[in-house]
Amino acid sequence: MKGHPFVRYAAGLVAGILLYVLLPDALLVPQAALAVGSGLLLWGYVRYRDQPVKPIQATQGLGGLLVLLSLGWAITYQRTASNRPDNIVHLTDTLRAYEGVIAAQPEERARTYRIELEIRRGLYTRSPEAQPSVASPPGWHPVSGRVIVYLDKTGGTLPRYGEVWLVTGSPRPIDPPLNPGEFDYRQYLSYRNIYHQQYLRPFHRRALGSDPPNPITHLAATVNRWADSVFTRQVGSRAEYGIVNAMILGVRDDLDAETYRTYSVAGAIHILSVSGMHVGILFAVLTFLLGFLIRRPRGKLLMAGLQLLILWFYALATGFSPPVLRSAGMFTILILANASGRQQQLINTLGASAFFILCYDPYALFSAGFQLSYLAVAGIGAWQSPLVQAVTFRYKPVNKLWELTAVAVVAQLITFPLGVYYFHQFPTYFLVANPVVMALSFVLLPLSMATLAGSWIPYLNDCLGWCLQKTAWLLNAAVTQTSLLPGAAWDGLWLTPGAMLLIYAVILCGVACLLTRNPGYLWASCVAALLLAGLTLWDDYAQRHQQKLAVHFLPHRTAVSLTDGHTSLLLTDLDAADTRSYDFYLKNTFGQWGVTDLTRMTVKQADESRKQKVAYYHTNAYRLCVWRGKTVLLVNKLTDRERWKLPAVVDYLIIRRNALREWDQLTGRVVARHVIFDDSNKTPLTDKLLADARQRGIACFSVRQMGAYVAELN
Incomplete structure (x- = not known):
């Protein structure tokens, strides 16, 4: 270095x-x-x-x-908000109400608005558990902290940045991940200094006025809303409007689940999030279009001024999206270095932008977007030019296509281990989709800026809007056709941190060997590959011999899995159409366990599962499974009318749907070695039963309080 x-x-x-x-x-x-x-x-x-x-x-x-x-x-x-003594995490009293201001651009979801509230002061009463010497007197007191608020959309409009609210109730701490391998939403928000969340009905809050905490961010939010209105008017079609809104403004509210899946399968999901790639494309187009200014007196300064103006206007239109701010900062350093005639190197420019960004926001280091963006740009800067020079074609258009393909190859090569680690899939046809996506993006991004700039000119705005709509339609069509190809994506991939680091060792040492012809790098790459193979074989051996019984956390639902090797049977009352809940809560668990053959069965089915060798018997009151010599009893009802009784001791008793209200109801019916409450039971009832169980000396387990129950049977 x-x-x-x-x-x-x-x-x-x-x-x-x-x-x-x-x-x-x-x-x-x-x-x-x-x-x-x-x-x-x-x-x-x-x-x-x-x-x-x-x-x-x-x-x-x-x-x-x-x-x-x-x-x-x-x-x-x-920069860690929890270190402030007045932060909400340190409250020992009961918060009855608080005053907060909307501190970020609200997001629209299917049934709610997602809003970040920055608390200014709180009204709380003394908690009975708090010591009088440390508890604050009742009343309003300064309180700091941010809360994620989910506001019911019923009868309401999208709130705006800077609105001041009076909110009743107390936010609750964000839950940790309750299933193995589940996305750690609490940790993700903690890196943004958010530790609490709250669900609100419209009558739980009252708007007091407007007091934007940051005038520049307020300007960015205003420009973002204006740009959204221009695209709504000029693009029109919902499908194309959703793509333009996502790519240019970072607003993905109008994209449905099928569009997400299509772009993900085709390996083009990155195009739907405003990021450094978008800023890089805009920078490249501006450099090409304004290149004639270099030959004029003070042309470099004029060109730099125009580039900075357009780049930061784009950042403003996105509402100062963090990935765009990071990339705009990096390209600002690059533009100023070029304009001043200073010699600069891309890697050093990357280091400078990362240094200043981390000084402002050190937790950006743990953002997947930050890591992937810097890896991709560093890889392209270091490897794209040698790869392009290694293969040349006779015709200039073919060379241009090869340059775009080389960018996609290098970016995918350097980021795919980290992408698989975070997102657990790999697009098979990225070489087919990405050159087309990149080429259309080089048209769509500057065309979007032109549409915004010409929105006030009659006829020209309609012409630009029509061109923009057709370009977005062509992008959608290309991605959709790629996603329909057989075997378009490898899904369910799972990498441990050790395996990811070994893959990077193989890649970096292999590329270094090709560039330097040093045999030492070849040997290092071979050693890393052998270690990776050994780690993979060991993990596969452990997964082939695993036997697990698990009661998963699934909000207000039942989910019980019986896993043997790479095969698993899932007993659940989750609607098959509710893929979002399955993907968020359960998909990563089976990916981490290496399950490649998953059979879903509703808890009301009485069929036996031959594949898993499960004997399955049910009545209206209970369901009984016998698997690998273990008995699993799911209880639905405990009434005096049906006085059923099981003669043998049950290994696992799973209480669901508020079947148990008093422990005495089990007397004379069933004896169990393990008692588990799933989340189909009401939380207050489960808490009461757990408190009674502690007094009676009964050992039991609640997935709501303790996370998924996993029993290793082998």
Whole structure:
């Protein structure tokens, strides 16, 4: 990294951020790093201050990295909202109401509006559990923190940024993931300093006025709404309007589940989220269109001014989307370096933008978009040119197509391990879809900017809107046809962190061997490949011999799985059409367990499952399964009219649909080794039964409170 100082600076800052996340209470470590680093820097300065040409010293470099490490720790500590003493996470009293302001652009969902409220003050009463010496007196007090609010859409309109609300009730902490492999929504929001959520009816809140916390963000929200109205008027068609809105404004409210699936299968889902790729495309188009200015006096400055104006207007139109802000910052550094005639390198520019972004928002490091964007740009900058030069064609149009294809190949190669780690699928035909998607994006993005700029000119606005609509239609058609090809996506892929790192070792060492012809990289790549093969075989062996019984957490539903090797039977009352709930709560669990053959059966079915060798018997009151020598009893009703009794001890008793109201109801009916409450029971009733069980010395389990119940049977 000799010629890339900002890469070293960013690496030191990243080390400090990771240190805080891993050891938030280890204050002595960054203090020691600061002391040692400052000492090394001072020692190097004193030792060589009289020399006209100062040598490069490893000790001074190490000292600088230690100082940056302590800086990264301190910035992350300062940017963590829970460290503020008035944050809502520290409340020991009961919050009755609070005043908050909408601090981000609201999002429209199918049945709710998703809103970020920044709390300003709260009204709370003293909690009975709180000590009088530490509890605050009742009344209004300053409180800080952000809350995700889901507002029922019934009879309401989309709220606006800056609205001040008075909200009744108390937000509750966000639940941790309750199933193995489930997406950790709590951790995702904690990186945005959000720890609570609340579901509201319209009568639970009252608008008090408008007081935007940030005037620039308020301007961005206003421009975003204006641009949305222009596209609504000029594009018209819902399908094409949804694509344009997602690509340009970052608003995906008008995209249905089928469109998401189509773009995901085709490997083009990234085009639906405003990101660094969109800024890069716009930058490339502007550089091409404004290239004639370079030959004129002060043409570089004029070109840089126009590029910055259009790029930041695009960032404004997206509502200052974080990925666009990151990329706009990176390209701003690139544009200023070109305009000033300073020699610059892409890798160092990437390091500079990452350094300043992480100084402002250290938790951006843990964003999948941040990681994928920087990996893709770094890979394209390092490998795309050698790949293009390695293969040339006689005809210029074919070479241009090959350049686009090379971008797609390099970007997919460097990001696919991380993409599989996060999203658990790989698009088979990305080489077919991405060149077409990239080519159409080079048309659609500047055409969208032109549509916004010409929206006030009669006839021209209609012509631009028509062209934009047809371009979006062509993009939709190309992606849809690609997704219909056989075997369009490998789904259900699962990578452990160790496997992902080994894949990157194979890729990086293999590419380094091709570029440098150094056999040492070849040997390193082979060793990493062998380790990856051994890890994969070990995981597959463990999965082939697994036997699990699990009661999953599924909101207000029952989900019981019987897993043997790569085959699993799922007993559930979840509607087969409700794919969203299955994908969010259960899909990752079976992916993590390596289940490739999943059979779904409703709890009301009485058929036996021959594949899993499950004996299945049911009445209106209960369902009884016998599997691998274990008995599983699902109880639906416990009434005095039906005094059924099981003569043998049941291994697993699963209470569902509020069947049990008093523990005495089980007396004389059934004896069980394990008692589990699924989430089809009402939470207050389950809490009451759990409290009674503790008094009686009864061991039981609630998936709502404790997460999924998983029993290893082998």
